[in-house]
Amino acid sequence: MFYLRRGTNQQEEYAYCYLTSMQYLKLKNNxxxxxxxxxxxxxxxxxxYGLGQFADILYNDLIKTDVQVMYFIDKECKKFTYGYNDIPVVNVNSISKEPDxxxxxxxxxxxxxxxxxxxxxxGKELESIINFNDVVFGMESE
Structure with a gap:
């Protein structure tokens, strides 16, 4: 699993996002x-989990595939009263009420x-959680 060390440096955050974006573009180019x-x-x-740009990228790549997005998890779920693209947006504290x-x-x-x-x-198990980086960098070796 791609587990990041903790930090608060904004440049470091941008660097992680940049690397992820570049890897995603590399996949798309291939x-x-x-x-x-x-x-x-x-x-x-x-x-x-999260409704930022990478969530949007992931969601759009999964439209019209056999992979179904059941729900989104976001701390700002109240902003999405009607969901996001007709998919529920829930708070992390209420995920136990959502479908498996x-x-x-x-x-x-x-x-x-x-x-x-x-x-x-x-209540979620570590084995059922992955980082978007696991996806984009995991496909690199294929």
Missing amino acids: NKNISKFFIDNNFKRIAI VDVIVITSVYHCNEAIDELLKN
Whole structure:
């Protein structure tokens, strides 16, 4: 698992996001779709943690595939009263009420550690959590 060390440096955060973005573009330039990672790992029903740019990228890559986004998890879920693209947006504290998913993908790549801590506190198993970096860098070796 791509587990980041904790830090507060904004330049470091931008660097992580830049590296992730460049790897994603490399995959796209090689005609690879992120959905392959999920299909190959038998992840058919997923939840996406965070509603930033990487969440949008992931969601758009999974539209019209066999991978179903069941719900989004975001601390600002109240901003999304009607969901996001007709998919529910829930607070991390209420995920136990949501349908089971095969994996939760954390798209807040720099704040991954905090997200993992929150998910573990709310009863999720570490094995059911991956970072968006695990996806984009995991496909590199294929």
